[in-house]
């Protein structure tokens with residue numbers, strides 16, 4: 001029974017299960033960087049990081065310096081990589097906290113080298129290459145000259161070459177194969193010139209399960225740790241939902257045919273309608289795109305949303321479900337008995353992806369944790 005009107009529950013045992021399932025898809029020598037950027041995709045940076053570290057994650061990946069520092073302040077001792085890299089002015093703070101950096105700028109390389117000498121440390125960096133994502137990283141012709149440039153900087157250790165896959169979740173493997181080929185070419189050319197790059201990495205969640213040839217020394221799964229299958233054709237192991245969002249029926253009512261539901265009356269009852277009013281809306285991170293599209297679970301059965309999603313309220317139809325009473329628990333995401341609304345399903349109704357659903361719900365609601 002919920003004590004508040006709505007509740008976001010994070011099941012850390014499920015997170016641990018998913019970590020072990022993905023770990024099981026990697027050869028014994030391959031290391032795993034659990035990606036916990038963006039507040040662990042809305043699940044809470046520190047609880048998620050502690051659970052994953054305790055389960056055996058070799059590395060943690062975050063977006064920003066602030067997230068990396070938060071991990072260190074919480075006593076996390078695993079290697080941590082800053083996936084966005086740093087600005088020159090952040091070099092010293094990153095080094096002082098033993099954070100590793102994705103590198104793609106010469107001014108940052110110089111700042112890291114200078115700060116490392118000052119602190120009597122070695123700056124550990126990952127060279128970030130853009131092999132087709134069209135986002136962060138050095139372009140193909142820039143990679144080797146950049147490596148030669150780094151070789152001239154003291155107190156800097158290049159751990160590996162890193163790149164990100166744009167389409168590993170597609171059914172067609174062609175684009176991923178092309179990126180892999182470019183990555184291998186860059187690695188080969190670098191090694192031929194004496195750069196060992198022992199800790200190179202390319203794979204996100206989809207590639208971790210679907211393209212073992214992209215694993216190299218390290219894989220970087222994120223979304224699948226949080227229970228998303230990403231796409232039905234991927235050979236994903238059995239994953240458990242980690243985030244559950246539940247509320248309760250605030251009011252049950254009966255409306256005659258021809259009644260408009262919610263702002264704009266975008267739904268008009270064709271017949272007598274039993275309606276449950278629920279105290280959650282877009283202020284809780286539920287997309288307004290769910291209007292007239294989404295579903296909820298009540299006592300293990302599905303009920304469709306009617307009318308527009310409001311700021312703090314939505315309506316669902318419970319005609320023919322006489323046992324649905326005021327105060328009854330309603331599941332918007334996660335499990336209810338044997339039934340499940342997955343992040344992928346909720347995302348599809350809203351025209352988005354599970355990543356965004358988790359980030360939005362996690363940012364908008366207080367979280368309660370079930371222990372690992």
Ligand SMILES: *Cc1c(COP(=O)(O)O)cnc(C)c1O
Nearest residue numbers: 035083164204205220221222223
């Ligand atoms: C977010 C991210 C990942 C994880 O991707 P998923 O699709 O969530 O597995 C891996 N690498 C980089 C660089 C990322 O930004």
